[in-house]
Amino acid sequence: MKTLLVFDFDHTIVNDNSDTWIVQCAPNKKLPNVLQNSYEKGKWTEYMGRIFTYLGEQGIREDDMKRIMIAIPYTPGMTELLHFIGQNKDHFDCIIISDSNTIFIDWILTHADVNNVFDQVFTNPATFDRFGNLTVQNFHVHHCATCPRNLCKKKVLEEFVAKQASDGERYSKIVYIGDGSNDLCPVTFLKKGDIAMPREGYTLQKRIANEIELIDSSISVWSTGAEILSHLKRLLEE
Template sequence: MKVLLVFDFDHTIVNDNSDTWIVQCAPEKKLPYGLQNTYEKGKWTEYMGRVFTYLGEQGIREEDMKRIMIDIPYTPGMTDLLQFIGHNKDYFDCIIISDSNTIFIDWILTHGNVHTVFDKVFTNPAAFDPLGNLTVQNFHIHHCTECPKNLCKKKVLEEFVAKQATKQVQYSKIVYIGDGGNDLCPVTFLKKGDIAMPREGYALQKRIAKDIDLIDSSISVWSSGSEILSRLKSLLDK
């Protein structure tokens, strides 16, 4: 049986937030104060839709966005880690569950030549409309009260594992690698023998410490891709 690797994207695969990184396209690399104040808790995707509309109104087009996005830095050690996973696909399945969007993730992974590492990417659908403006939609509808309106990562993970089981694909272990507060919910899906890997100093590590009673898996903190790589190599050795 394979090991399932589940990655967050922002501040995990890349060392920044792709949604805030795109603001470098804006005039003076910042958003109007009035626009910044329209964010409502749990409705980030709707807020980003307004940001993309504003960028379009400023004449920012696809090629401008792509040029900015492919400069976002990967987290230290992450490209080596992803290349290792790519060379060991007999042992690993690998997915992304992210609150970013399909366009940004595809640009970044393709530019880094690591897009083939991932079997599936679950994120908010994005597309350019006929006017050339970027649009984004909520990934799905869910009823989890702990997660943002647009995405419950636990629901995505549950459904993926269940769908794989219908294809007779079972996993010996799930390793969840993330950083954010919205990564706690899927971590509670993990069982004994699975591994939760929160990034050191980020919200997920703090949420796990606060809600440790909700966690059944082991916990392995990381600060660079090289530490995750060492952990995966030890799994293969076993």
């Protein structure tokens, strides 16, 4: 049986937040204060929608955005890790569950030639409208009280694993690699024998420490892709 690798995207695969990185397109690389302060807890997608509308009003178009987005740095060691996974797809299935959007992730993965590593990407759908403005929608509807309303990563992971099982693909273990607060919910889905890999010094590591009673999996902290790579190589030797 294969191992399922589940990646967050921002501050995990890339070493920044793609949604805030796009602000570099704005005049003087800043948002108006009234827009910057308009975020409401749990409504990140709506907030980004307002930012994309503003960028469109400033004449920022697809080519401008793409040029900025493909310059976002990958986390150290991450491209090497992804190439290793790509070379060992008979041992690993690999998915992304992210609160970014389809266009940003596709641009960034394609530019580094690692998009073929991932079997599926679960993130907020984005398109350019007929005026050339980027629009983004919530990924799904869910009833999880702890997650932002546009995305419960645990629900996505549960449904993916169930669909794979119905198609005859059962996993020997799940490895979840992330950094943020919204990665705790899917980590609680992991079972004994699975591995939660929070990034060192980031919110997920702190939340796991504070709510350790919710966690059944083992925990392995990482700071670079090289550490994850070493862990995966050990798994292949088991």
